[in-house]
Amino acid sequence: MNVAAATPEYICTRIAGELATVGWSVCADFLPPEQIAALAGELRARWVQGEFHQAGVGSGANPHLRQDIRNDRVYWLDDAAQTAAQSPYFIALESLRLALNRQLFLGLFSFEGHMAAYPPGSFYARHLDQFQGVAHRKVSVVLYLNNDWQADDGGQLRLYLQENNAEKYIDVLPCGGTLACFLSDRFYHEVLSATRERLSVTGWFRVRV
Numbered sequence: 001m002n003v004a005a006a007t008p009e010y011i012c013t014r015i016a017g018e019l020a021t022v023g024w025s026v027c028a029d030f031l032p033p034e035q036i037a038a039l040a041g042e043l044r045a046r047w048v049q050g051e052f053h054q055a056g057v058g059s060g061a062n063p064h065l066r067q068d069i070r071n072d073r074v075y076w077l078d079d080a081a082q083t084a085a086q087s088p089y090f091i092a093l094e095s096l097r098l099a100l101n102r103q104l105f106l107g108l109f110s111f112e113g114h115m116a117a118y119p120p121g122s123f124y125a126r127h128l129d130q131f132q133g134v135a136h137r138k139v140s141v142v143l144y145l146n147n148d149w150q151a152d153d154g155g156q157l158r159l160y161l162q163e164n165n166a167e168k169y170i171d172v173l174p175c176g177g178t179l180a181c182f183l184s185d186r187f188y189h190e191v192l193s194a195t196r197e198r199l200s201v202t203g204w205f206r207v208r209v
């Protein structure tokens with residue numbers, strides 16, 4: 001890995017500052033295009049090899065399938081078995097974790113995440129990431145892997161800024177290299193359906209339980 005290409009510290013400091021003030025942050029070009037392309041290439045190869053499975057809802061030993069709530073497909077990452085394509089992202093996430101701990105005093109301890117593929121027409125209905133049984137998830141982090149995404153492709157991450165106001169939201173386009181982060185216990189959000197395949201790496205910084 002080329003150390004000079006690592007995500008600069010000031011970017012992580014800025015993201016952490018935004019989480020400390022408004023609770024969310026969207027950062028374009030969090031990783032350079034060649035690293036995004038490598039992650040997308042790995043995702044597609046795993047897809048072809050049949051390594052993705054239908055995502056569940058809930059946690060613990062028995063997450064259940066609810067295709068009326070979400071119908072994306074996921075491949076869980078194992079940071080102890082990082083591939084060459086994954087390691088720049090894990091390095092950047094570690095800088096971000098340290099910045100968040102410095103500025104938000106959250107005591108974030110580890111990261112869990114998966115690659116996600118939303119085939120055309122799939123979606124994830126409005127939800128909170130800290131559903132019952134996963135209070136250890138503190139910060140949600142989504143990195144998008146899509147080339148040339150346009151607004152009329154759909155697939156926006158819709159982040160509701162107030163719990164009881166469906167009109168107050170921001171839409172994030174899932175453009176390659178964009179990183180969206182938010183406090184997991186505060187922000188309801190949904191993934192709108194897209195007219196094309198939508199690829200991402202989604203994860204959570206966790207506290208020790």
Ligand code: OGA
Pocket residue numbers: 116124129142156157189190191200202
């Ligand atoms: C999730 C999720 C958002 C996105 O996987 O919990 O909300 O933009 N993903 O992919």
Ligand code: MN
Pocket residue numbers: 127128129140189
């Ligand atoms: Mn979510």
